Amino acid sequence: MKPIISTPDPRVVEQVSWLAWRAMVAEVNLSPKPGLVDRVNSGAHRDMALTDFYHSADAIRPWLPRFIRYGASLAGLSAQEVLPGLRAMGLGCEADMFRATAGVNTHKGSIFSLGLLCAAVGRLRERQQSVTPEALCATVSAFCQGLTARELQRNNPKQTAGQRLYQQLGLTGARGEAEAGYPLVINLALPHYQTLRAEGIDPELALLDTLLLLMAHNGDTNVASRGGVQGLNWLQRQAKTLLAQGGIRRPADLFQLHAFDQRCIARNLSPGGSADLLIVTHFLHEVSAAPYLGNL
Ligand SMILES: CC(C)(COP(=O)(O)OP(=O)(O)OC[C@H]1O[C@@H](n2cnc3c(N)ncnc32)[C@H](O)[C@@H]1O)[C@@H](O)C(=O)NCCC(=O)NCCS
Numbered sequence: 001m002k003p004i005i006s007t008p009d010p011r012v013v014e015q016v017s018w019l020a021w022r023a024m025v026a027e028v029n030l031s032p033k034p035g036l037v038d039r040v041n042s043g044a045h046r047d048m049a050l051t052d053f054y055h056s057a058d059a060i061r062p063w064l065p066r067f068i069r070y071g072a073s074l075a076g077l078s079a080q081e082v083l084p085g086l087r088a089m090g091l092g093c094e095a096d097m098f099r100a101t102a103g104v105n106t107h108k109g110s111i112f113s114l115g116l117l118c119a120a121v122g123r124l125r126e127r128q129q130s131v132t133p134e135a136l137c138a139t140v141s142a143f144c145q146g147l148t149a150r151e152l153q154r155n156n157p158k159q160t161a162g163q164r165l166y167q168q169l170g171l172t173g174a175r176g177e178a179e180a181g182y183p184l185v186i187n188l189a190l191p192h193y194q195t196l197r198a199e200g201i202d203p204e205l206a207l208l209d210t211l212l213l214l215m216a217h218n219g220d221t222n223v224a225s226r227g228g229v230q231g232l233n234w235l236q237r238q239a240k241t242l243l244a245q246g247g248i249r250r251p252a253d254l255f256q257l258h259a260f261d262q263r264c265i266a267r268n269l270s271p272g273g274s275a276d277l278l279i280v281t282h283f284l285h286e287v288s289a290a291p292y293l294g295n296l
């Protein structure tokens, strides 16, 4: 391992934190999204609205530099030693989110993924390694080795939705994606989004199309928790059909998303896990294009 040379550059900490916050805001503003909260409606959610997401993102914001600095401060330790302390911080951040939303879960999955990725930025910078999407996801994977075995495969009397769904359907949810290094993002969503952008597709349309791609392939525990395996299969089929029909390339295609939103609302389905992976995709794309990270 290279020696630890310096504390993280405050400018990098500030700018990367801003990209993480902006990814959350960009995702919730993106409209229309099937079943999710957006600028048009609250999708299949009765307990939250757009402003809850803004308050939540603002409550999470001060934690983002802390995650980066924490990752940097433990850069001399093995990757497996990072998660326990990060977890305590993640729970503190979750508590601030719940205070900001009067107890509603707006960003629990997003905090988990962005917390891990921000800590990975700090670790890579401190080790003077390139901050690329691939290196970040490999670092998150190293942080999370053994997580699904520890938290999902053992019997747990006070189960979360994720733990219950692992036992019922074998879905590994947010933990499994992180431990595997976000394969749906690295192999699918990020290259897809970047290809669309290179073709000159409008960034919002490209993000919506990328959301459909994630929904078509993600074993989203939010969807399964509300609709069971039938609900998850239905949602994946619907997303695949829309993509096969040409996806979202022009403003006129937005009507298809509006109609999909109505069908998700009628079935009480919301792809919150895919929304979280879209946030990860947006964040990684922006990081890969950030000149101050020295990746260009
Ligand atoms: C792992 C978490 C998300 C536990 O939640 P739970 O057991 O309910 O897991 P579950 O897999 O159902 O996911 C929770 C959220 O993740 C998102 N999600 C669901 N499915 C997926 C998926 N396939 N991919 C990515 N995200 C997903 C959704 O938003 C969902 O609400 C997390 O709350 C946790 O352990 N927090 C402790 C803090 C911590 O460890 N932080 C570390 C980094 S800051």
Ligand SMILES: Nc1ncnc2c1ncn2[C@@H]1O[C@H](COP(=O)(O)OP(=O)(O)OP(=O)(O)O)[C@@H](O)[C@H]1O
Residues within 6 Å of the ligand: 027, 028, 035, 036, 037, 038, 045, 105, 106, 107, 108, 109, 110, 111, 161, 222, 225, 226, 270, 271, 272, 273, 275, 276
């Ligand atoms: N725009 C969005 N709309 C809804 N959920 C989102 C959005 N963006 C991200 N999410 C993710 O979805 C999760 C919220 O989903 P959901 O409300 O289904 O969970 P829950 O409160 O645990 O379950 P339930 O509402 O079924 O009781 C959050 O953890 C969040 O990370």
